[in-house]
Amino acid sequence: MADLLPKAWKSLWDVWDLRSFIFLSLFLQTLLVLVAPLRKKTSHGWIIVPLWSAYLLADWAANFAVGLIASSNSDPPTKDNSSTDYDLYAFWAPFLLVHLGGPDTITAFALEDNELWLRHLFGLLFQCIAVIYVFIQALPVKENLWIPTLLVFLSGIIKYAERTRSLYLASASSFRDSMLTEPDPGPNYAKLMDEYHSKKIARLPTRIEMLAEPDRVIKAANRFNKDDLTDLQVVQYAYRYFETFKGLVVGLIFSFRERNQSRDFFLARSAEDAFRVVEVELNFLYEVLFTKLPVVYDGLGYCCRCISSVAVIMSFVLFYYIDKENFQGFDVGVTYTLLLGAITLDVIAFAMLIFSDWTTVALRKSPDPDNSSTKSRSYRLRSWLLEIKTRKLNLSCFAVSLPIISRRWAETMSTYNLIYYCLNRRPRKRELIYDYMGLTTFLDEIWYVDCAGFDDKLRDFIFAELKGKSQMADDLETAREICSAKGEWVLRIKDYGRKELLPFVVDVDYDQSLLLWHIATDLCYNDKEDKPLNKDYRDIAKLISDYMIYLLVMQPNMMAAVAGIGLIRFRDTCAEASKFFKNSNVALPSNWFSSCFGRAMDPGVLQLACESILAVNTEVEPITIKGDRSKSVLFDAAILAHTLRKLPQKDTENGKVDKWFIISKVWVELLSFAATHIRSDSHAQQLSKGGDLITIVWLLMAHFGLGDQFQINEGHARAKLIVGK
Known part of the structure; x- marks a missing residue:
C-alpha cells in the first residue's frame, strides 16, 4: 500500500514530532500557570474555554511525548538520529513528568476531577515506569547526563505526587473526613449512674447538675474588632470562619455556640466588610478544592517544594558544564528551554505563593482585636503584600488598575x-x-444572556434584608422558619405587608x-x-x-x-x-x-x-x-x-x-x-466559574445563623454529681 504522505513530509514529521510536543507541553503549562488564577474572578468564556482546553490537552500532550521518546529509543540509529540524541531524549522524559504534575494554580477543573485521584495515582506509577524504561534504555552513554536526569526525575515525582495528594484531599469523602473531630463519648454515663444509684440506696441527698462552659472561654472566643476592617483583618477573619464553616460543602452540622460567634461578628459589620470577608473566605474554599495550595502550605510541602526547585536548578548547572559537542545544537537549545522553563515556572509559582492569602495567615492566623500590633514589622509586611495584591500598582508617575486582578470574584x-x-x-x-x-x-x-454589574446598592440592600432577619432569629426555630419562607415572611410583616x-x-x-x-x-x-x-x-x-x-x-x-x-x-x-x-x-x-x-x-x-x-x-x-x-x-x-x-x-x-x-x-x-x-456542592462548583451571587448569599446566611445546619444546642456542658443539700 502506497504511503499516504510524501516521504519528505514523513521525514519532516519524524524529526519534529517529539520536539513539537515538547514545546506544546511547555506552552500549555505556562498558560495554565498564568490564566488559571483568573477563572475564580471571571465567568467570561474567552478565559474559561481556553483554560478548559489547555487543562485537557496538557496531560495528553505530555503523555504522548513520553510515548514518542520511548518509541524513538527502541528504533535503530539513523543519520538523522544518532545515539547521542537518545541521551537527550532520556533527559527530556522527566521534564514531561514535571509537566504532568501540573502547576500550583490548578489541579481540578471541576469538582468531579477530584474524585479521580486514584486514576492519577495509577498514572503516577505508570508514568514513572515509562520514564525509568526510557532512562534504562539510554544507560550505556558516554555523556554524564544520568545525574541531571535523576534530579529532574525527582522533581517530577514530587510535582506529580503533590497533584495526586491535592486531588485526594479535595475529594468529597476525604474532605469530609478531614473535618471530623475525635469521637466524643460524652460523660461516663454508666459510672455516674452507678454512683448516683448507690447514693440513693444509702439515702443520701443526691442530685445531678449540669455545669455550663465558663464565661471566660466564651468571652475569649467572641472577641473581635468592631471597627471597620483593614485588608489584613479581612483575610484573617475570613480564614477563621473558613476553618469553622468549610464543612458546609459536605453537609456537616454546627453547634449553637459557633452560630452565635459568627452571628455576633457579622451583625456588627457593615455591608462592605461583611461581603469582603465572605469573598475572601470563598477564595480559601476555592483554593482548597481546585489548587495545590493546601498541600504546599505545610511543613512537608515546604520541604518538598524546596527539594524540587533545588533539583531543577542543580540539573541546569550540571548540564551547563557537560560537554555538548556530540549533541545537535537545536536539541541543546530545546534542553535549555525545558530547564529555563521549569525554573521560570517555579519562580512564578513561588511569587504567587508569597502574595497568596495563605502566606498572610501563615504569618499570623488570628486578628488582633485591639490593633496593638499595627506598628510591628510583621504587620507592615503582611499589609504590604495585600496592598500589592488588592490595590493599584504604582508605576513611577502613574497607577495601573486591573480589576480582574484585584477583585475576589466576577462581581457580575x-x-x-x-x-x-x-x-x-x-x-x-x-x-x-x-x-x-x-x-x-x-x-x-x-444570544439571550446579558451580564450586569453587581453594584453597592444591591449589595447593601441584600445585606440589610439578611441582617434584619438574623436579628429576629434568636432561636433555631425562627431561623429555620425564615429560611423556608419564599416571600410570605415579607408579605406578613405588619408595617407594610400585603396579605x-x-x-x-x-x-x-x-x-x-x-x-x-x-x-x-x-x-x-x-x-x-x-x-x-x-x-x-x-x-x-x-x-x-x-x-x-x-x-x-x-x-x-x-x-x-x-x-x-x-x-x-x-x-x-x-x-x-x-x-x-x-x-x-x-x-x-x-x-x-x-x-x-x-x-x-x-x-x-x-x-x-x-x-x-x-x-x-x-x-x-x-x-x-x-x-x-x-x-x-x-x-x-x-x-x-x-x-x-x-x-x-x-x-x-x-x-x-x-x-x-x-x-x-x-x-x-x-x-x-x-x-x-x-445542594452545597453546586455552590462549590460555581467557585471555579467566577463565583456567583447566590453562593455569596448562601455563605452569608450561614454566618448570620440562618439555616438548618445548626443542630447542636449544648455541646460543652458537664454533668456533676452533688451529694448533700
Whole structure:
C-alpha cells in the first residue's frame, strides 16, 4: 500500500514530532500557570474555554511525548538520529513528568476531577515506569547526563505526587473526613449512674447538675474588632470562619455556640466588610478544592517544594558544564528551554505563593482585636503584600488598575428575560437544527444572556434584608422558619405587608412563584404610568428577577433541588407568550440578523408586548378555562401584576413605601430560599466559574445563623454529681 504522505513530509514529521510536543507541553503549562488564577474572578468564556482546553490537552500532550521518546529509543540509529540524541531524549522524559504534575494554580477543573485521584495515582506509577524504561534504555552513554536526569526525575515525582495528594484531599469523602473531630463519648454515663444509684440506696441527698462552659472561654472566643476592617483583618477573619464553616460543602452540622460567634461578628459589620470577608473566605474554599495550595502550605510541602526547585536548578548547572559537542545544537537549545522553563515556572509559582492569602495567615492566623500590633514589622509586611495584591500598582508617575486582578470574584450577574426571549426566538427550523447538534444551550448563553454589574446598592440592600432577619432569629426555630419562607415572611410583616399577595407565593410551587413574579415584575417595570418612590428598589427588583430566571433556565442542574418542573413551566409559558404575540399587534423582529442572533429590537416592542399582556381580560382564572395540562403562568402573572399595580403607597416608621419596595424584598427572599436549599456542592462548583451571587448569599446566611445546619444546642456542658443539700 502506497504511503499516504510524501516521504519528505514523513521525514519532516519524524524529526519534529517529539520536539513539537515538547514545546506544546511547555506552552500549555505556562498558560495554565498564568490564566488559571483568573477563572475564580471571571465567568467570561474567552478565559474559561481556553483554560478548559489547555487543562485537557496538557496531560495528553505530555503523555504522548513520553510515548514518542520511548518509541524513538527502541528504533535503530539513523543519520538523522544518532545515539547521542537518545541521551537527550532520556533527559527530556522527566521534564514531561514535571509537566504532568501540573502547576500550583490548578489541579481540578471541576469538582468531579477530584474524585479521580486514584486514576492519577495509577498514572503516577505508570508514568514513572515509562520514564525509568526510557532512562534504562539510554544507560550505556558516554555523556554524564544520568545525574541531571535523576534530579529532574525527582522533581517530577514530587510535582506529580503533590497533584495526586491535592486531588485526594479535595475529594468529597476525604474532605469530609478531614473535618471530623475525635469521637466524643460524652460523660461516663454508666459510672455516674452507678454512683448516683448507690447514693440513693444509702439515702443520701443526691442530685445531678449540669455545669455550663465558663464565661471566660466564651468571652475569649467572641472577641473581635468592631471597627471597620483593614485588608489584613479581612483575610484573617475570613480564614477563621473558613476553618469553622468549610464543612458546609459536605453537609456537616454546627453547634449553637459557633452560630452565635459568627452571628455576633457579622451583625456588627457593615455591608462592605461583611461581603469582603465572605469573598475572601470563598477564595480559601476555592483554593482548597481546585489548587495545590493546601498541600504546599505545610511543613512537608515546604520541604518538598524546596527539594524540587533545588533539583531543577542543580540539573541546569550540571548540564551547563557537560560537554555538548556530540549533541545537535537545536536539541541543546530545546534542553535549555525545558530547564529555563521549569525554573521560570517555579519562580512564578513561588511569587504567587508569597502574595497568596495563605502566606498572610501563615504569618499570623488570628486578628488582633485591639490593633496593638499595627506598628510591628510583621504587620507592615503582611499589609504590604495585600496592598500589592488588592490595590493599584504604582508605576513611577502613574497607577495601573486591573480589576480582574484585584477583585475576589466576577462581581457580575448573568440575566435572562422571558418576554425578551419570546420576542426574539429563533425560527423553528433553525431551532431544530441547533437542538440536533446540541448547540441550543450554548447559543442561548451567547444570544439571550446579558451580564450586569453587581453594584453597592444591591449589595447593601441584600445585606440589610439578611441582617434584619438574623436579628429576629434568636432561636433555631425562627431561623429555620425564615429560611423556608419564599416571600410570605415579607408579605406578613405588619408595617407594610400585603396579605392579598400571599396566594402567589404560598399556594404555588417555588419555580412557579419565580416565573409569576418575574413576568409580573417585567409588566410593572415596563408600565408607562409607573412612578416609583425610589428608583433603586425598582432596579434591584428587576435585576434579581432576571438573575433568578437565568439560574432557573440556564443552570437547571444547580436549581434542580428547588426548581421542580421549572423548565416545563418555562417552555409552556414561552409557547403561550409566542402564540399570543403572534396573534396580537406586537411587531416581532423580521430582519435576518434579529431573528438569528436575537439582539436587534425596537426598544418600544418590549413595552408594547407588556401592555398587550396587561390588556387581556383576566376576570376568570386561566386554570378554569385551560385546565392544568399546560403549565403556562403567563396570564396568572398578569393577574399578579394587576394586583401589584393597585397597591397604594403606605406610610411606615421609615417613610413611604410602594409596590417596588415590597417586590424587591420578595425577590431577596426568593433568592435566599434558593441559596439555602441548593445542594452545597453546586455552590462549590460555581467557585471555579467566577463565583456567583447566590453562593455569596448562601455563605452569608450561614454566618448570620440562618439555616438548618445548626443542630447542636449544648455541646460543652458537664454533668456533676452533688451529694448533700
